[in-house]
Amino acid sequence: MMQVKVWRGKADGAFQEFEVQRHASQTVLDVVTYIQRALDPTLAYRFACRVGMCGSCAMTVNGVARWTCRTHVDKVVTNDQMEIAPLRNLPVIRDLVTDMREFFDKWAKAKGQFSGALTKNEDFQKVKPDSPARVAVDAGIECIGCAVCYSSCDVVSWNPEYLGPAALNRAWTLVKDERDTHSMDRLRAVAGDAGCHSCHTHMSCTERCPKQISPTAAIAGLKREVSLALFRKTL
């Protein structure tokens, strides 16, 4: 058995304690699901795919933001105790559910939408898989939007306007996308206090990303591209 403290209520809520049986290969999401189905059906939490693809189930487990569906209890439990809270840096709706609007609105502010030059009547534009620009974003395009990086970022907590690691990583993947036509607008959007120049290179995002992406490297790339644009007088 283990003691599991689960956050209940909104930002001013409190932890509620549950006793949960331990099993082999049990995930943190299994624990939360068990609590809701067997112990307290009013517990609110969010999940969808259960296999690490959708990015819905991220929570703060023992103080660290994690994807709960791929986090084994064995890996995080200490002295048969575990604490599960909603993600940091996002408004809490209820229990373990956070409001993700701000997180995704910042993707839009970072010009995270692809805009190509071709129409559906034309053939696909080919991108060489081994071209340097494509290789530079090989990892970055695997982002599942779980907000673990955003929740782990101290700059987000200090500067609410800061776009955050995920939005900047998304911008980086588009800046390096040779099919995209709005790179300069994007560089303007991600420069400055709310963008890449506010990153302190703490690397918490890189440390915690469940997909082993390095948003820090993406942000460094954006700083480089923005500086080059400044010197070329195209910014």
Add this chain to the structure above:
Amino acid sequence: MNAKTQTLLWVAQRASAAVLGICVLVHLATMVYAVRGGLSAAEILGRTRGSVAWLVFYSLFVLAIAVHVPIGLRAVLGEWLGWRGAAREWGLILFAALLGWMGMRAVLGVFL
């Protein structure tokens, strides 16, 4: 403040950091040399007065400080005290001028 100005500030801070890295090393090495060699204040002044090389070196040092410190402080004020906006920028411009004035006063004090 627009993207261009903010990017320029970032580049200026990185560039001034590179200059400061070299200046601090030279400054420390000079101090260690002066202390270990047992140079008196008069002997030190004898070497710095009228020396254009030291004037240029320490003027560059002061300029790098006047650029680097306010830009760093700008982030600290924004992130820790929540102070943003035009008042902060003007305050920091004044602070940069103060650093430059105090620094150059010291430099000229040992040159003239």
